[in-house]
Amino acid sequence: xxxxxxxxxxxxxxxxxxxxxxxxVIPAGNKGGIYTISKHLNAELAKIGVETNMDVQGSCPKGxxxxxxxxxxxxxxxxxxxxxxxxxxxxxxxxxxAFEEQYVAPAFMAVMALCTPKKGVKFSDLKGQGWKTYTIGxxxxxxxxxxxxxxxxxxxxxTVNYKNSSAARAGMMAGDVDFFWSNAKExxxxxxxxxxxxxxxxxxxxNGVPGMKSVTGxxxxxxxxxxxxxxxxxxxxxxxxxxxxxEQVVTSEATQEWAKSKWFLTxxxxxxxxxxxxxxxxxxVFTVDR
Amino acid sequence: MELIFPTxxxxxxxxVAGLIPGIGITALMISVGLFFVADSPLVVxxxxxxxxxxxxxxxxxxxISFGLPGxxxxxxxxxxxxxxxxxxxxxxxxxxxAISSFxxxxxxxxxFFAILPVAEYLVYIWNTNMLVxxxxxxxxxxxxxxxxxxxxxxxxxxxxVNLGMVGINMTIGTDYLTFDQWWLYSGLPMIxxxxxxxxxxxxWKAQFEERAETKEIKFQLDIKDxxxxxxxxWGVITVHSVVGFFCGLVPALxxxxxxxxxxxxxxxxxxxxxxxxxxxxxxxxxxxxxxxxAATFSVLLPLLFLGIPITTSEFILYDHIQDTTTGLNxxxxxxNFDILLACFVATNVICxxxxxxxxxxxxxxxxxxxxxxYLVTAFLVLFPIIYTGLLEEQLLFYVGTFILxxxxxxxxxxxxxxxxxxxxLISREFIxxxxxxxxxxxL
Numbered sequence: 001x002x003x004x005x006x007x008x009x010x011x012x013x014x015x016x017x018x019x020x021x022x023x024x025v026i027p028a029g030n031k032g033g034i035y036t037i038s039k040h041l042n043a044e045l046a047k048i049g050v051e052t053n054m055d056v057q058g059s060c061p062k063g064x065x066x067x068x069x070x071x072x073x074x075x076x077x078x079x080x081x082x083x084x085x086x087x088x089x090x091x092x093x094x095x096x097x098a099f100e101e102q103y104v105a106p107a108f109m110a111v112m113a114l115c116t117p118k119k120g121v122k123f124s125d126l127k128g129q130g131w132k133t134y135t136i137g138x139x140x141x142x143x144x145x146x147x148x149x150x151x152x153x154x155x156x157x158x159t160v161n162y163k164n165s166s167a168a169r170a171g172m173m174a175g176d177v178d179f180f181w182s183n184a185k186e187x188x189x190x191x192x193x194x195x196x197x198x199x200x201x202x203x204x205x206x207n208g209v210p211g212m213k214s215v216t217g218x219x220x221x222x223x224x225x226x227x228x229x230x231x232x233x234x235x236x237x238x239x240x241x242x243x244x245x246x247e248q249v250v251t252s253e254a255t256q257e258w259a260k261s262k263w264f265l266t267x268x269x270x271x272x273x274x275x276x277x278x279x280x281x282x283x284x285v286f287t288v289d290r
Numbered sequence: 291m292e293l294i295f296p297t298x299x300x301x302x303x304x305x306v307a308g309l310i311p312g313i314g315i316t317a318l319m320i321s322v323g324l325f326f327v328a329d330s331p332l333v334v335x336x337x338x339x340x341x342x343x344x345x346x347x348x349x350x351x352x353x354i355s356f357g358l359p360g361x362x363x364x365x366x367x368x369x370x371x372x373x374x375x376x377x378x379x380x381x382x383x384x385x386x387x388a389i390s391s392f393x394x395x396x397x398x399x400x401x402f403f404a405i406l407p408v409a410e411y412l413v414y415i416w417n418t419n420m421l422v423x424x425x426x427x428x429x430x431x432x433x434x435x436x437x438x439x440x441x442x443x444x445x446x447x448x449x450x451v452n453l454g455m456v457g458i459n460m461t462i463g464t465d466y467l468t469f470d471q472w473w474l475y476s477g478l479p480m481i482x483x484x485x486x487x488x489x490x491x492x493x494w495k496a497q498f499e500e501r502a503e504t505k506e507i508k509f510q511l512d513i514k515d516x517x518x519x520x521x522x523x524w525g526v527i528t529v530h531s532v533v534g535f536f537c538g539l540v541p542a543l544x545x546x547x548x549x550x551x552x553x554x555x556x557x558x559x560x561x562x563x564x565x566x567x568x569x570x571x572x573x574x575x576x577x578x579x580x581x582x583x584a585a586t587f588s589v590l591l592p593l594l595f596l597g598i599p600i601t602t603s604e605f606i607l608y609d610h611i612q613d614t615t616t617g618l619n620x621x622x623x624x625x626n627f628d629i630l631l632a633c634f635v636a637t638n639v640i641c642x643x644x645x646x647x648x649x650x651x652x653x654x655x656x657x658x659x660x661x662x663x664y665l666v667t668a669f670l671v672l673f674p675i676i677y678t679g680l681l682e683e684q685l686l687f688y689v690g691t692f693i694l695x696x697x698x699x700x701x702x703x704x705x706x707x708x709x710x711x712x713x714x715l716i717s718r719e720f721i722x723x724x725x726x727x728x729x730x731x732x733l
Contacts, residue, residue, distance in 0.1 A: 058476075058682065061472045061475040061476060065473070066683075136728060140460040140461050141460070158733060160729050161725075161726070161729075162726070163722065163723075164462065170416040171418065177416045177730070192621075285639055
């Protein structure tokens with residue numbers, strides 16, 4: 001009964017605020033990176049007077065369908081990794097034209113990591129066994145990056161796709177694959193299970209995980225999964241205003257603290273043009289057939 | 291304290307599931323379970339434990355008193371318990387079954403702690419090769435334990451796979467039967483498929499094909515006599531608690547396998563020692579029901595410790611847990627395992643009271659007017675479809691899927707349609723598992 005009453009009150013509250021608020025379409029369920037970021041933005045934007053209604057759509061295709069069909073002013077948190085394969089992207093992709101038209105601002109970045117089931121594995125030892133093909137467990141959206149980066153670093157690899165990162169991590173611990181490739185935030189869970197993340201696709205060390213260049217001597221390829229804000233149904237003034245608000249939120253001190261705790265990289269100190277170009281790479285360069 | 295309400299709600303729901311054939315725990319988990327999705331996974335878990343245990347205890351009463359299997363795991367209770375009831379030994383059958391079920395649950399719990407030192411090796415169930423073997427065995431056992439002929443089960447498997455594979459599968463890179471419609475990309479929604487393909491035909495069977503003659507049920511409580519018979523069957527209770535514990539770990543089959551296997555084993559023994567003189571064998575009934583309840587504990591372990599749902603209702607529970615802010619993770623479960631155990635113990639004590647001293651009160655539900663029963667049943671079938679359809683802003687899609695699946699369900703209404711929904715639920719995991727197996731071992 002309490003839940004029914006809560007839901008009813010929430011619905012009335014949403015109905016009364018809809019007129020002025022911006023729709024924040026969430027192309028995911030209520031967990032994962034996109035939801036976490038959306039929830040944070042929703043709360044922080046409210047503090048500076050920008051009201052948004054969170055609309056959790058459950059999946060990327062549903063979220064994108066809603067974003068494309070709504071006639072209300074809307075924003076949408078896009079993950080560049082969603083554009084990483086033609087199959088993965090179906091129904092939730094940005095074409096180059098849509099990207100140019102709807103891109104507002106970068107929000108955060110997440111880096112990937114290569115993890116092993118045991119501690120003490122050295123990358124140089126792996127490279128020494130050139131005859132061997134290593135297996136890497138990963139979720140489908142990161143498979144291309146796992147393969148591209150490890151081949152660039154000189155390893156022969158084949159990727160094994162899992163439903164999600166948790167399943168891939170469990171698969172590695174159960175002896176399915178040699179390595180696990182995922183968001184670097186999985187590092188503590190891997191460590192708890194007795195493993196170790198041996199490199200991250202960041203320029204420098206990231207929360208104690210060594211940067212890829214320092215380990216392999218090679219720069220990461222498409223190593224940052226950029227979360228950026230897209231907008232629709234807004235005039236120029238509204239766009240300018242929401243861009244400023246998002247930038248204010250993502251560069252604030254509170255957000256820096258929050259991002260660190262959630263293993264996100266913030267955009268502070270990086271050029272907006274560079275970040276846009278990197279996000280666009282996922283639309284024009286990194287989208288591959290799988 | 292916050293778990294008292296969901297536990298009691300779960301027990302009450304379990305009583306409904308046990309007393310109304312067709313309204314199984316899956317349907318209730320879909321509908322009523324939604325209201326227990328809170329911040330903490332413990333709330334929905336407490337509801338599920340109450341629901342699962344109570345449905346097993348009360349389902350036995352229904353099977354013994356009416357000859358009507360509320361759950362597929364109650365078939366042995368129909369075969370051996372109902373004849374006892376007809377012989378005027380209904381009170382003995384209900385009483386000893388409740389007591390043996392109670393002890394079965396506790397022996398199963400003790401067995402879990404006994405194997406705890408080697409529990410870490412359970413992680414190897416996640417190994418792709420192991421999963422492929424488990425799923426293959428589960429598929430085969432489903433064929434053989436279901437009441438269908440093999441060819442019927444094969445057709446149902448084909449239907450289940452096709453329904454389950456609709457949508458985009460990112461893991462193996464397939465786009466199956468989506469016709470470029472975005473609303474099909476995520477696949478068919480589970481609730482309308484389960485309601486149409488499974489719940490509807492089961493209700494049909496219960497109402498029009500298997501309805502037993504309604505009669506006044508009277509339960510005479512005789513504590514001394516019931517305890518005496520239970521004590522005489524102590525060996526049977528112990529052995530079949532162990533059988534039930536391990537059967538409970540078999541994906542999808544769980545309690546169904548436990549009760550039927552124990553029944554088969556005990557009946558074979560009774561026949562061998564010339565103790566089986568026909569339907570109405572108390573020890574065979576006790577074996578099946580003990581095993582059944584022992585499995586209700588072990589069935590939870592793969593989900594709690596490995597995140598692997600192994601029954602239809604657990605798939606829904608898993609979904610509900612993932613909708614909480616905490617989600618399902620091992621650390622959380624370990625930190626709260628004592629609370630879950632306390633919940634399990636309390637539930638079993640309440641269920642024992644319901645199924646034994648209060649058996650008469652439970653069975654009195656059948657004095658409700660038939661019209662009210664129909665309305666409640668119709669509401670429980672339609673409400674979750676409309677509610678979730680509206681919630682997902684896809685009402686038409688949900689209703690359309692329900693209509694399509696109802697047609698399939700009604701075509702197969704004379705059969706056990708469990709293979710369709712079981713295969714529908716596991717087909718993605720099954721095919722992804724085989725794909726991974728191929729990539730790892732062959733490519």
